[in-house]
Amino acid sequence: MGSIVKKVFTYLILPACIVGLTYALVQSIMEPVKFNKHKDYRSEVAIQRLKDIRDLQVAFKNVNARYASTLDSLIQFYNEGKMKITLQVGSKDDSLAMAHTDAIKKKFRNLKGDKLNEKLHELYLAGEQNLVFQVSSDIAVKDTLFNDRPGFVVDSIAFIPFSGGDSVLMESTVKKVSGVNVPLFEAKMPYKSLLRGLDNQLRVNLDAEQEDKGRYKGLMVGSIDAPNNNAGNWE
Numbered sequence: 339m340g341s342i343v344k345k346v347f348t349y350l351i352l353p354a355c356i357v358g359l360t361y362a363l364v365q366s367i368m369e370p371v372k373f374n375k376h377k378d379y380r381s382e383v384a385i386q387r388l389k390d391i392r393d394l395q396v397a398f399k400n401v402n403a404r405y406a407s408t409l410d411s412l413i414q415f416y417n418e419g420k421m422k423i424t425l426q427v428g429s430k431d432d433s434l435a436m437a438h439t440d441a442i443k444k445k446f447r448n449l450k451g452d453k454l455n456e457k458l459h460e461l462y463l464a465g466e467q468n469l470v471f472q473v474s475s476d477i478a479v480k481d482t483l484f485n486d487r488p489g490f491v492v493d494s495i496a497f498i499p500f501s502g503g504d505s506v507l508m509e510s511t512v513k514k515v516s517g518v519n520v521p522l523f524e525a526k527m528p529y530k531s532l533l534r535g536l537d538n539q540l541r542v543n544l545d546a547e548q549e550d551k552g553r554y555k556g557l558m559v560g561s562i563d564a565p566n567n568n569a570g571n572w573e
Contacts, residue, residue, distance in 0.1 A: 373540045377533060381557060383499045384527050385572055388559040391495050391506070391525045392568050393483060395560075397421060405510035405523035409496040416492045419479040427462060428470035435468040442469065501531035511562045520565055528556035 394412045395405050401421060406412045428435050439458070446457055458471040484490040498504045510523040529548075533541045545555040559570040 369537055370540060373537050376536055377544075380500050380532055381572070384532055384557050385570065387495055387499060387506075388525055388527065388557060388570055390484070390490075391508070392559050392570075394495070395510075395523050395525075396568065397479060397483060399521060404512065404521045407510045409506060409508055412495065413492050416479050416483065420476040421479055421482055422474050423477050423482070424472050424474045426472055427459070428468070430470055432468070432470065435470050438468045439470045442466070498527045498531045501534050504531040504534075509562050513562075513564075515565060522560065522562045522565060523568075524558055524560040524562045526554065526556055526558040530555070532556060 391409075391412065394416060398404075398406045398412060398415050398419075401415075401419065406415065428439070430436060442458065442461065443454065446454060449457055452474065455471045455473055458469050459473045462469050462471075480492075496505055498506055507526040507528070508523065510521065512519050512521050514520070529541055529544055533544075548555045554571055557570070557572060560566065560568045
């Protein structure tokens with residue numbers, strides 16, 4: 339009887355234990371690898387979304403002299419807003435064109451600034467050549483930004499990808515820096531939302547690692563604490 343038990347243990351139970359331990363060891367090694375792989379992919383998607391928010395905020399500020407305070411405001415700006423685009427016609431390095439333009443300008447001394455440029459543009463369209471001037475026009479934001487991204491959906495900027503619908507955390511403010519009022523904004527995606535569904539303990543460890551380094555526990559762009567040229571914490 340004892341020999342039978344010994345054989346069962348030797349040929350069945352022991353190999354099963356070895357296989358089980360080997361599997362557990364492999365899993366313990368592979369789980370962080372899989373976690374980091376998914377983290378890197380999700381971060382790539384999130385970073386692009388934060389860059390889109392930054393681009394929209396910069397465009398919004400160029401028009402409104404401040405940053406948008408809500409993501410809804412940014413989305414509305416993209417859908418309904420307009421931006422002033424300045425086009426350069428001719429080259430200031432072309433001495434003949436510059437001389438010809440100066441001669442034309444003397445004929446319209448009563449016109450200044452945009453009015454003068456509009457007149458030069460009118461003459462240019464009528465066939466007058468060798469002119470150097472700038473012309474400004476309003477163009478819809480949606481016809482200017484992200485034209486190279488046919489799949490771009492502006493409503494998506496409000497949400498943290500892979501989170502199940504959590505909102506991007508965004509704030510804006512105006513702070514006095516060296517006596518000057520400086521508009522600031524920041525947009526954040528905490529790892530707790532971005533990495534939802536992945537190994538929670540590994541995510542907790544990542545948060546702790548970021549906290550030990552004094553860094554935000556996630557991805558963010560800009561800062562409402564101090565000017566940082568709207569940098570992302572991945573840059």
